Amino acid sequence: MVEKLQKLLEEKKYSDVHELLEGINSADIPSIFEELDEEQIVIVYRLLPKDVAADAFVELDSDMQEKLINALTDTELKSVLDDIFMDDTVDLIEEMPANVVKRILRAQNPADRKLINELLKYPEDSAGSIMTTEFIDLKENMTVEEAIDKIRKMGDDVESIYTCYVLTMTRKLVGIVSLKDIILAKNGVFVKDIMDTNFVKISTLEDQEEVAKKFDKYDETSIPVVDNENRLVGIVTIDDAIDVLQEEVNEDFEKMAAITPSEDTYFKTSVFKHARNRILWLLVLMISSTFTGTIITNYENAFAAIPILVAFIPMLMDTGGNCGSQSSTLIIRGLANDEIHFKDIFKVWWKEIRVAVLVGIALFAFNFVRIIIQYNNMKLAFIVGFTLLGTITIAKSLGCLLPMLAKKLKLDPAIMAAPIISTIVDACSVLIYFNIAVVILGI
Amino acid sequence: MVEKLQKLLEEKKYSDVHELLEGINSADIPSIFEELDEEQIVIVYRLLPKDVAADAFVELDSDMQEKLINALTDTELKSVLDDIFMDDTVDLIEEMPANVVKRILRAQNPADRKLINELLKYPEDSAGSIMTTEFIDLKENMTVEEAIDKIRKMGDDVESIYTCYVLTMTRKLVGIVSLKDIILAKNGVFVKDIMDTNFVKISTLEDQEEVAKKFDKYDETSIPVVDNENRLVGIVTIDDAIDVLQEEVNEDFEKMAAITPSEDTYFKTSVFKHARNRILWLLVLMISSTFTGTIITNYENAFAAIPILVAFIPMLMDTGGNCGSQSSTLIIRGLANDEIHFKDIFKVWWKEIRVAVLVGIALFAFNFVRIIIQYNNMKLAFIVGFTLLGTITIAKSLGCLLPMLAKKLKLDPAIMAAPIISTIVDACSVLIYFNIAVVILGI
Helix, strand or coil, X not given: XXXXXXXXXXXXXXXXXXXXXXXXXXXXXXXXXXXXXXXXXHXXXXXXXXXXXXXXXXXXXXXXXXXXXXXXXXXXXXXXXXXXXXXXXXXXXXHCCHHHHHHHHHCCCHHHHHHHHHHHCCCXXXXXXHCECCCEEECCCCEHHHHHHHHHHHHHHCCCXXXXXXXXXXXXXXXXXXXXXXXXXXXXXXXXXXXXCCCCCXXXXXXXXXXXXXXXXXXXXXXXXXXXXXXXXXXXXXXXHHHHHHHHHHXXXXXXXXXXXXXXXXXXXXXXXXXXXXXXXXHHHHHHHHHHHHHHHHCHHHHHHCCHHXXXXXXXXXXXXXXXXXXXXXXXXXXXXXXXXXXXXXXXXXXXXXXXXXXXXXHHXXXXXXXXXXXXXXXXXXXXXXXXXXXXXXXXXXXXXXXXXXXXXXXXXXXXXXXXXXXXXXXXXHHHHHHHHHHHHCC | CHHHHHHHHHCCCHHHHHHHHCCCCHHHHHHHHCXXXXXXXXXXXXXXXXXXXXXXXXXXXXXXXHHHHHHCCHHHXXXXXXXXXXXXXXXXXXXXXXXXXXXXXXXCCHHHHHHHHHHHCCCCCEHHHHCECCXXXXXXXXXXHHHHHHHHHHHHHCCCCCEEEEECCCXXXXXXXEHHHHHHCCCCCEHHHHCECCCCCEECCCEHHHHHHHHHHHCCCEEEEECCCCEEEEEEXXXXXXXXXXXXXXXXXXXXXXXXXXXXXXXXXXXXXXXXXXXXXXXXXXXXXXXXXXXXXXXXXXXXXXCHHHHCHHHHHXXXXXXXXXXXXXXXXXXXXXXXXXXXXXXXXXXXXXXXXXXXXXXXXXXXXXXXXXXXXXXXXXXXXXXXXXXXXXXXHHHHHHHHHHHXXXXXXXXXXXXXXXXXXXXXXXXXXXXXXXXXXXX
């Protein structure tokens, strides 16, 4: 497809290009544009079917959007912006430099400009910042025929017609009604008789992560957003909720790997920014891990006498770290998915202790046999074995307790993940190891 | 709400219970049931409004579903099952023990029983296994009025009426048409004139993860599933796609923390199973990390002569591991989100190398100052600093290359995460460290 397109562009067969683009899905445009040069992009964009052009514009990354806007005339820009929903326009404005923002705002009519300025005021990550303001509103005493008439009139301008919102004269939200119920209702039935008054709603300042969770829990495709006085100000649609879910998951992955989260994709983040996002945590963890080094220094005599002791340090540290990160990952995810709550803390701890004993015994046994075979040293086998048991128990305890305590303290549990748990467990394992060694070997 | 419910149940005020449950959201039932005892659950379930009961049943976990089915009469069971969509029935059957499955199948009419048996044949994780078979099918030469009539007739029995599928006489899928376009069309217009013939579809055997990604990419709320001959056999709806996305994310988190993934929640997994899911990887990693120990043993003379060398091993290992897991996490996520592809491998590597140099210089500088202040030992400062530079470069290289190679080899990149990268980097860092030490100190 792309090769054919490039060929036609080189031969300037623009009507063939237009034909080729007929019926293309807007979601496929960004990957096609990546293969074209800037001039070709502008040509192809102008040749796109009108209904595809606006959808495609929203899918592009902000660099390409900026380039396109700069290439379009004011009239063309206005026509694109008219077909974009309000939430996407606001997203666009947040990404663009000041001169482009000015052009975008100039292309809006005064009422929309006012609305955009209001939407821009909602805090980042709030429901207000991801909602759209185009929806179908009905009145309680409309009949289903009147409702359908209104839907037909407004349908082209709203993001979804499948859920309609029933408002009072003062725009307070009293019920929602699905198009399904409207279509399936008998003629003459009133909207108030089929509307659902027990619906899920969100407030403008609610955190977007909570909003996304509500979509998941209640299986809705859109949820109304109301202000303090229960007036309907917008709706959040499921496509935005999915984006939020994915954004939050990516953030958690990054936090759990000791990276300061970034909203940009891997390639769009500069080398310098990548380094900056990673150095802070590395430094913190590095300083913390020197503590383990200090402990080792205190037992210089022990390993000066029996150097083989040092050889087990990496294995003990790694195993402790892995055990801790297994537990912390499960608990962090459980907390994120609302499967685990703070009140379960002792239940979780008791479970992890039992898992630790089972895991500990298995690794004890394996190591015991290995050390006997390799070194034929019973004392060493016991030292390493007991250290494993102790380390694993501590690792699994910290791995479950720290994320839950973080949650209780209103911190993000995701920071209590593998890197930090490993660092703490390292110090513990070395301390246990040398203490047991001193006792058993009588150094 | 729950306290009030419990009080009413104790006082056997069942009509008040019924009233209290009026207008309850089915998604809130599972958390309420968790607070009730088994007998109360059955009573409350019978008092639920009929339309809520079936939806609530689907939301319950399988233990509770089993208990409920055992408490229900055959007639009650049939009435619940009649209101459940086919995909949920199949999910239910997959979770239940044989005797319950028999009762469920007996409650179905012969046609549905045949269909269920066919659906059960699709491989786990395929599109066929998550699709539902209830949808609205139209013919090309229907008018929009005829289409609306058909939708009204069939609407109660299908999961969604908002996308309708246009089939030939032999049930081949030729187009899709949204209810929006039907509603907005003028009377007398034919379905074929408003249907979309350039639509996204999936085949029955496509992996569910790919299916979920298509939902995300194309912003659809349902996607048709066709067999080899392009006959429509079912549809996948967005709620199922979201479940798949979350399931896959949880699986990735677990794999990346060296846990064999489990489909059950934390609490539903037994202690024994938790231990089993964690031991395998711990053993593999433990055995691998003994290799690092062996390297250390080879340099016994070095640290016997200068014991302080040992004190830096934990810091070097931890920093290397953290650097590697930062890179591998970013790459694994980039691959999962389709932002990074194998063809980018050299671009990614070059980026990571530059990040490694920046990070390495920062950590070098910090450590250099610290060691000079703490030990006043220039040689030691250079040994540790150069080791950091080398380790970080290797860690970031392996962290990006291994997940990408895994992807190329059709392995899951998520296994090349922090635990395995750390273990490999550990060995490298110790090797670099002692080699540099031997050279600089001339041991």
